Amino acid sequence: MYAQMVKSEATKDDPEQLAAFQARIDAGEKIEPKDWMPEGYRKTLIRQVGQHAHSEIVGQLPEGNWITRAPTLERKANLLAKVQDEAGHGLYLYCAAETLGVSRDEMTQMLLDGRMKYSSIFNYPTLTWADMGAVGWLVDGAAIMNQVPLQRTSYGPYARAMVRVCKEESFHQRQGFHIMMAMVKGTAEQKRMAQDALNRFWYPALMMFGPSDKDSVHSSQSMAWKIKMNTNDELRQKFVDETVPQAEYLGLTIPDEDLTWNEENGQYDFTEPDWNEFFDVISGNGPCNVDRLSARQKAWDDGAWVRDAMNAHAEKKAARKLAAE
Amino acid sequence: MKHLFEFLLRQGDNALVLGHRTSEWCGVAPALEEDIALANTALDLIGQTQLWLGYAAEVEGKGRSANDLAYLRDVYDFRNILMLEVPNEDFGRTLMRQFLFDAFQVPWLTALCGSSDKRVADFSGKSLKEANYHLDRSAETVIALGNGTEESNTRMQAALDYLWPYAGELFGEDDTDQAMQAAGIAVLPASIRNDWDTKVQGILSDASLRTPKSTFAHFGGRSGFRHTEHLGHMLATMQILQRSYPGAVW
Numbered sequence: 061m062y063a064q065m066v067k068s069e070a071t072k073d074d075p076e077q078l079a080a081f082q083a084r085i086d087a088g089e090k091i092e093p094k095d096w097m098p099e100g101y102r103k104t105l106i107r108q109v110g111q112h113a114h115s116e117i118v119g120q121l122p123e124g125n126w127i128t129r130a131p132t133l134e135r136k137a138n139l140l141a142k143v144q145d146e147a148g149h150g151l152y153l154y155c156a157a158e159t160l161g162v163s164r165d166e167m168t169q170m171l172l173d174g175r176m177k178y179s180s181i182f183n184y185p186t187l188t189w190a191d192m193g194a195v196g197w198l199v200d201g202a203a204i205m206n207q208v209p210l211q212r213t214s215y216g217p218y219a220r221a222m223v224r225v226c227k228e229e230s231f232h233q234r235q236g237f238h239i240m241m242a243m244v245k246g247t248a249e250q251k252r253m254a255q256d257a258l259n260r261f262w263y264p265a266l267m268m269f270g271p272s273d274k275d276s277v278h279s280s281q282s283m284a285w286k287i288k289m290n291t292n293d294e295l296r297q298k299f300v301d302e303t304v305p306q307a308e309y310l311g312l313t314i315p316d317e318d319l320t321w322n323e324e325n326g327q328y329d330f331t332e333p334d335w336n337e338f339f340d341v342i343s344g345n346g347p348c349n350v351d352r353l354s355a356r357q358k359a360w361d362d363g364a365w366v367r368d369a370m371n372a373h374a375e376k377k378a379a380r381k382l383a384a385e
Numbered sequence: 386m387k388h389l390f391e392f393l394l395r396q397g398d399n400a401l402v403l404g405h406r407t408s409e410w411c412g413v414a415p416a417l418e419e420d421i422a423l424a425n426t427a428l429d430l431i432g433q434t435q436l437w438l439g440y441a442a443e444v445e446g447k448g449r450s451a452n453d454l455a456y457l458r459d460v461y462d463f464r465n466i467l468m469l470e471v472p473n474e475d476f477g478r479t480l481m482r483q484f485l486f487d488a489f490q491v492p493w494l495t496a497l498c499g500s501s502d503k504r505v506a507d508f509s510g511k512s513l514k515e516a517n518y519h520l521d522r523s524a525e526t527v528i529a530l531g532n533g534t535e536e537s538n539t540r541m542q543a544a545l546d547y548l549w550p551y552a553g554e555l556f557g558e559d560d561t562d563q564a565m566q567a568a569g570i571a572v573l574p575a576s577i578r579n580d581w582d583t584k585v586q587g588i589l590s591d592a593s594l595r596t597p598k599s600t601f602a603h604f605g606g607r608s609g610f611r612h613t614e615h616l617g618h619m620l621a622t623m624q625i626l627q628r629s630y631p632g633a634v635w
């Protein structure tokens with residue numbers, strides 16, 4: 061989901077080596093940075109982990125949009141702590157990707173020039189305070205759905221990063237739910253904000269799991285490599301089944317008239333998101349794509365003198381130390 | 386009681402206004418490590434705000450809360466020093482301001498740990514741990530950016546020159562300060578001026594920056610008499626929900 065459209069790379073390696081590699085994965089062994097791995101595995105992982113890292117970073121923006129307007133000191137502190145966690149997740153994930161031989165600066169460059177993506181969800185605007193509730197509840201909630209199984213992914217550094225990330229994500233999800241609780245218990249205006257936030261974020265949250273399995277032709281190799289642990293539709297179904305009762309508890313209405321409990325298979329039937337909108341968003345035409353990327357570009361450009369100075373200072377210090385020895 | 390309330394507002398408002406300015410950096414810092422560090426600093430400061438303004442509200446005894454004080458006072462009731470409310474401008478000014486303030490906070494809070502008011506002493510002890518950490522980091526950054534490149538040196542010098550006339554307000558003295566001293570609750574800010582001068586001179590010189598010669602100081606923040614134009618805009622943003630939806634619980 062944070063890596064919605066990662067295509068598995070084809071691989072042209074020696075069949076025997078490939079078979080031995082697959083056997084290790086099938087046996088549940090972890091692949092470590094120094095181990096041999098197929099080129100396709102490495103490239104697919106770089107794209108997936110990088111896309112996840114970028115999502116954490118760009119994901120700070122829609123929430124940062126409300127930090128300066130948080131309604132109480134407690135909410136401001138909670139939101140700051142959350143956004144700080146997200147930056148930390150970005151850091152773990154960039155570190156995991158670096159073990160595959162691509163630097164953070166290179167990945168940043170690829171984000172800025174459009175060669176790498178981030179989750180489509182962060183291309184939607186946050187318009188009221190209730191959106192801070194909806195983002196925590198639904199977006200972090202969907203992130204957990206996807207990331208809990210990734211704790212068992214075959215690549216060691218990625219799996220370990222996921223363990224740290226997951227602990228914090230469930231905290232974020234609860235925090236978001238509490239914001240929603242306060243809103244639905246509040247004034248008529250607050251209830252309206254809460255419902256409006258759910259109306260706007262429901263389908264974009266469903267899109268976070270990526271296209272429907274029938275249109276997602278790239279999953280099988282990733283599943284065999286245990287880079288992807290479940291299909292998109294499996295995770296989406298699980299998300300709907302867990303979220304609908306929570307919405308009911310809040311007294312909010314899921315914006316789907318056809319949502320029904322299916323007695324036979326013990327799960328909800330629900331309306332698929334508008335996949336045309338999804339493909340529009342990932343190809344650059346979401347409501348905030350241009351603004352999000354230009355905010356990142358501006359931060360990168362404005363910060364260049366700081367990064368240059370820090371590097372220059374570190375080099376001078378190292379040179380002085382060397383001269384003194 | 387009026388003086389204690391006033392004193393606590395100064396403590397709380399300094400933390401709140403700097404915490405808010407720092408939080409404006411969310412997601413757009415020069416590097417990921419700085420995003421994390423700035424969020425962490427802002428978080429510490431908002432935490433300190435809750436302590437000081439919570440106590441202020443209690444001392445005032447009018448049934449207001451820390452949140453009421455933060456979100457429902459207008460410009461002239463704020464008691465932070467002016468230096469903390471001016472805009473961030475760039476990362477250089479943000480870190481230079483943080484350093485000038487941290488270099489004050491460390492000796493100041495150290496002195497307040499000996500306060501005759503137990504809660505002032507407790508809050509100061511807790512805040513001091515954070516202030517020490519902030520000072521290490523801001524001083525180190527000022528040194529790195531002062532020495533880094535020609536451009537970074539120029540920017541840091543400009544930041545220092547801009548902020549310098551605002552730094553003197555840290556050492557203001559009025560009835561409130563004197564009443565706090567007489568009650569053993571606080572020392573006079575002027576009593577830590579030497580510590581501050583020594584620390585600041587030392588770091589600025591390590592950073593290859595020139596300490597401005599002027600001793601002129603803008604006042605008006607800690608008395609609330611005359612804030613800068615910037616504070617009103619900051620409050621308009623910060624207070625919007627509490628002002629737009631009176632009485633709502635968030």
Ligand SMILES: [Fe+2]
Nearest residue numbers: 116145146149
């Ligand atoms: Fe995260």
Ligand SMILES: [Fe+2]
Nearest residue numbers: 062116149203
């Ligand atoms: Fe995440």
Ligand SMILES: [Fe+2]
Nearest residue numbers: 146200229232
């Ligand atoms: Fe999160």
